[in-house]
Amino acid sequence: MSESKIVNILISSVGGQGGLTLSRVIAVASVLSGYSVRTGETLGMAQRFGSVLSYVRVGIDGIVYSPLFDEGEAHYMVCMEVIECARALKYLGRDGVLIVDDVVKPPTSMSLVGSGSEIKSVLLKQISSTIDSARFFLVPAKRIAIELGSSRAANMVLLGVLNGISKLFSESAVTEAVSSLFSNSTREPSLLAYRRGVDYIKHL
Amino acid sequence: MRNYNPLKAPEGVRIALMGNEAIARGVVESGTYVVTGYPGTPSSEIIMTLHEYGSGLDIYAEWAVNERVAFEIALGASLGGARSLVTMKGPGLNVASDPALSAAYSGVNGGMTILVADDPGPMTTQTEQDSRWYAKLSKLPMVSPSSPQEAKDFMVVSQRLSEALQLPVILRTTTRVNHTVGEVITGGTELPRGFQGFRADPPRYVRAGMSWNLERHKWLNNQLRLVEGLVKQYGLNRVVEGGNKCIVTEGVSYNYVMEVLSRYRPTGNNVKVIKVDLLWPIPREFLLNSLSDCEEVLVVEELDPYLEESVKALLNEQKIRVNVYGKSNGFLPLEGELSALLVAKTLSKLLGFGVLSAEPRLKSLEVPSRPPPMCPGCPHRNSYIAILFGIAKAGYRREDIPIFGDIGCYALSVNPPLNAIWVEHSMGASISMAIGFKISGYNRPVIATIGDSTFFHAGLQPLIEAVNKRVDLLVVVLDNSVVAMTGHQSTPAWETTESGRNVKPVDIVEIVRSVGVENLAVVDPFNLDEMTTKVSEFLKKPGVNVLIARAPCAILKVRREGVKRRYKVLSDKCTKCLACVRVTGCPALYVSDEKVAVSTEDCVGCGLCVRYCPYKAIVEVEAT
Ligand code: SF4
Ligand code: SF4
Numbered sequence A: 001m002s003e004s005k006i007v008n009i010l011i012s013s014v015g016g017q018g019g020l021t022l023s024r025v026i027a028v029a030s031v032l033s034g035y036s037v038r039t040g041e042t043l044g045m046a047q048r049f050g051s052v053l054s055y056v057r058v059g060i061d062g063i064v065y066s067p068l069f070d071e072g073e074a075h076y077m078v079c080m081e082v083i084e085c086a087r088a089l090k091y092l093g094r095d096g097v098l099i100v101d102d103v104v105k106p107p108t109s110m111s112l113v114g115s116g117s118e119i120k121s122v123l124l125k126q127i128s129s130t131i132d133s134a135r136f137f138l139v140p141a142k143r144i145a146i147e148l149g150s151s152r153a154a155n156m157v158l159l160g161v162l163n164g165i166s167k168l169f170s171e172s173a174v175t176e177a178v179s180s181l182f183s184n185s186t187r188e189p190s191l192l193a194y195r196r197g198v199d200y201i202k203h204l
Numbered sequence B: 001m002r003n004y005n006p007l008k009a010p011e012g013v014r015i016a017l018m019g020n021e022a023i024a025r026g027v028v029e030s031g032t033y034v035v036t037g038y039p040g041t042p043s044s045e046i047i048m049t050l051h052e053y054g055s056g057l058d059i060y061a062e063w064a065v066n067e068r069v070a071f072e073i074a075l076g077a078s079l080g081g082a083r084s085l086v087t088m089k090g091p092g093l094n095v096a097s098d099p100a101l102s103a104a105y106s107g108v109n110g111g112m113t114i115l116v117a118d119d120p121g122p123m124t125t126q127t128e129q130d131s132r133w134y135a136k137l138s139k140l141p142m143v144s145p146s147s148p149q150e151a152k153d154f155m156v157v158s159q160r161l162s163e164a165l166q167l168p169v170i171l172r173t174t175t176r177v178n179h180t181v182g183e184v185i186t187g188g189t190e191l192p193r194g195f196q197g198f199r200a201d202p203p204r205y206v207r208a209g210m211s212w213n214l215e216r217h218k219w220l221n222n223q224l225r226l227v228e229g230l231v232k233q234y235g236l237n238r239v240v241e242g243g244n245k246c247i248v249t250e251g252v253s254y255n256y257v258m259e260v261l262s263r264y265r266p267t268g269n270n271v272k273v274i275k276v277d278l279l280w281p282i283p284r285e286f287l288l289n290s291l292s293d294c295e296e297v298l299v300v301e302e303l304d305p306y307l308e309e310s311v312k313a314l315l316n317e318q319k320i321r322v323n324v325y326g327k328s329n330g331f332l333p334l335e336g337e338l339s340a341l342l343v344a345k346t347l348s349k350l351l352g353f354g355v356l357s358a359e360p361r362l363k364s365l366e367v368p369s370r371p372p373p374m375c376p377g378c379p380h381r382n383s384y385i386a387i388l389f390g391i392a393k394a395g396y397r398r399e400d401i402p403i404f405g406d407i408g409c410y411a412l413s414v415n416p417p418l419n420a421i422w423v424e425h426s427m428g429a430s431i432s433m434a435i436g437f438k439i440s441g442y443n444r445p446v447i448a449t450i451g452d453s454t455f456f457h458a459g460l461q462p463l464i465e466a467v468n469k470r471v472d473l474l475v476v477v478l479d480n481s482v483v484a485m486t487g488h489q490s491t492p493a494w495e496t497t498e499s500g501r502n503v504k505p506v507d508i509v510e511i512v513r514s515v516g517v518e519n520l521a522v523v524d525p526f527n528l529d530e531m532t533t534k535v536s537e538f539l540k541k542p543g544v545n546v547l548i549a550r551a552p553c554a555i556l557k558v559r560r561e562g563v564k565r566r567y568k569v570l571s572d573k574c575t576k577c578l579a580c581v582r583v584t585g586c587p588a589l590y591v592s593d594e595k596v597a598v599s600t601e602d603c604v605g606c607g608l609c610v611r612y613c614p615y616k617a618i619v620e621v622e623a624t
Helices: A019-032 A082-091 A119-130 A141-147 A151-166 A171-181 A184-202 B019-029 B045-053 B067-079 B090-095 B097-106 B132-138 B148-165 B210-233 B253-264 B284-291 B306-317 B340-351 B379-393 B409-414 B429-439 B452-468 B508-515 B528-540 B554-561 B579-584 B608-612
Strands: A006-014 A036-041 A051-059 A074-079 A092-101 A136-139 B014-018 B034-037 B060-063 B084-089 B112-118 B169-174 B181-185 B238-240 B245-249 B271-275 B278-280 B296-300 B323-325 B447-451 B473-479 B519-523 B544-550 B565-569 B589-592 B595-598 B618-622
Touching: A006 A019, A006 A082, A019 A036, A019 A051, A019 A151, A019 A171, A019 B014, A019 B181, A051 A082, A074 A082, A074 A151, A082 A092, A082 A119, A092 A119, A092 A151, A119 A136, A136 A151, A136 A184, A141 A151, A141 A184, A151 A171, A151 A184, A171 A184, B014 B019, B014 B148, B019 B045, B019 B148, B019 B169, B019 B181, B034 B045, B034 B067, B045 B060, B045 B084, B067 B084, B067 B090, B067 B097, B067 B112, B084 B090, B090 B097, B090 B112, B097 B132, B097 B210, B112 B148, B132 B169, B132 B278, B148 B169, B148 B181, B148 B210, B210 B278, B210 B284, B245 B253, B245 B284, B245 B306, B245 B340, B253 B271, B253 B296, B253 B340, B271 B284, B284 B306, B296 B306, B296 B340, B306 B323, B379 B409, B379 B447, B379 B473, B379 B528, B379 B544, B379 B579, B379 B608, B409 B447, B429 B447, B429 B452, B429 B473, B447 B452, B452 B473, B452 B508, B452 B544, B473 B508, B473 B528, B508 B519, B508 B544, B519 B528, B528 B544, B579 B589, B579 B608, B608 B618
Parallel strands: A006 A074, A074 A092, A092 A136, B034 B060, B034 B084, B084 B112, B112 B169, B245 B271, B245 B296, B296 B323, B447 B473, B473 B544, B519 B544
Antiparallel strands: A006 A051, A036 A051, A036 B181, B014 B181, B238 B271, B565 B595, B565 B618, B589 B595
């Protein structure tokens, strides 16, 4: 973990993927861990499919004031989609860790001109060439979630990866946060997805 | 389901709440009984939280037809001694401004709080309106929280202040307070306070008598003298750290100031932060006391130089000569939201320390933009396609027929590939502006498109005007039976509201018919041919023509019924002609491996794209 006592996490996603839920789980886990926390979101209209950035700031020691942080200040960046990851890359700090789900959702502006998912490998190549491989984690989170039978739980797989690397929260804090935010029917699958994320990083 | 319900959690627990949830908690802590408002980002989650977690609390929490009506409901309730809250976004206060100004003269009995949420950025709002000026204009006291904790606490303070002063109090927030999640320590709750009693008092409650109004104005000005003393008792307005370089700030900006100071501790500890929680009336005594030893003053606030002007006026009046920096002299921007970095840059100019942020090592990559599109299966997509085809069918070129839009998801039809609406302005303006365009001498048809909840909110009066003045017009009401854009709230057409109240549904068709429009038809936008024909037919008919395009919001429909079928593209048949994408712009369609594909998880099976594939490459598959 970085020496800073405030940990900045940026979650970039496409509306509807569950980025906001992920930021909420981290916020609840933070409070359960006795940390201070602030989240800020470019949470726009109810629509899905727009770019969404969630800022989460976990104050391990002392109060967090600003709900936002600036470019180059993210200690961790969690991307649920590759194009949005490329768009938000400027937020990643010098020693920041980048976690990317291997997923692309080309926006309509691309489909209209006949381009699409081929952009994924192009962008991933560019991203990986700028970041040292020790802190770049390309994770098939969506695929893992689908294997588990809950395609919407990619965010929880990513949470497992994030916590596996950062060790920010105890297992019990995450379990309680997930339990308190999810309904009876999604609680267990979410926890399972989380644990698969933790395992994935352990066995890497 | 949560372990703890934010509204029912016991006193003294520390929980993570979004600013708006914290305000909802404040409703319970302050014993507020009547809560109403009109949905508007970033204010909507206050009432939504009461709906989600408030069952059994005996609080009246319902959406009203518009902000003005909501305001007057809250005002009426408080006249009888009930405690009330009305919530709205910044532009909503424009709608409610008429009763707001009169309310300052009659005052209230039960505590009444007016929550108004501004949107620096702006992120979801038509303007960067600074509603702080409304406090000055209406002479209603205004308080401004900086965090979820304060949002809750100030909700309680605001009700106490309101009751003590017998005046409505404005609780003013911005997006970064409303939508920020942070730790909140709960306080004790009070039973909701409903009707207590009412004694007629015409000079107070009747605004018709001229001499009464003068007396009431004097009363109002007298009450305002009490505000500063009261908020002091409640613990508002604070000075942080000592020193004679002074920063005056309020609301979310306080966080950016503290962030910079806590990270930099510039030049020892000689910076004093003066946090103004009472924005109107300006706390003179507090400011004069805390500014008395300042050598330099920087005012940090978002949007207009509201505090800055007040501070300058106060210092001027007291003949205190110190430099005041802020927006008027270019130290901070007049537009957009602030950030710690912006504040750091300004402070470093004044105090001479290095700026906060390390230069980013990484640059973002150039990627195509992603404006929010209409959802897959959205009925509005069909409606605009029918309107555009209908224009062609009637023999006009689309660049000859102006389409006035209104506020709602359907304004996204401005984006490619539809490029449909020409104008979108303010609630209800589509019909009125179309009237103006037409009567100015435009000799071709004019179309206004308006959503159902926007029609209920502010579309009816313009329609009456159009009928009454015999204006030739086509009005298309895009009726998806919900306030969709702000998070799917109820409309007056619902039979049961979110709180479970059984209400009497109001039918737009009956309203429109009763106004006396020349031609009226209800169509299903999924029946594209019929709707296209109706559009072309109505375009040529004189008088006011109203087409009600009725089909449920796709998101709600999926929530209620699930997805019954989906589509896929047979890649051996697809020629990548892009016809499907170029007509619909459905975000579930994308290009992959030189063919078009359907994103299965996003397709809701509306079948629209199928119509436009010349090669019959799009076929139905079983939904799983
Ligand atoms: S059927 Fe076609 S237009 Fe309708 S949601 Fe699916 S992909 Fe989009
Ligand atoms: S319209 Fe049919 S052939 Fe043309 S791109 Fe779409 S699916 Fe392929």
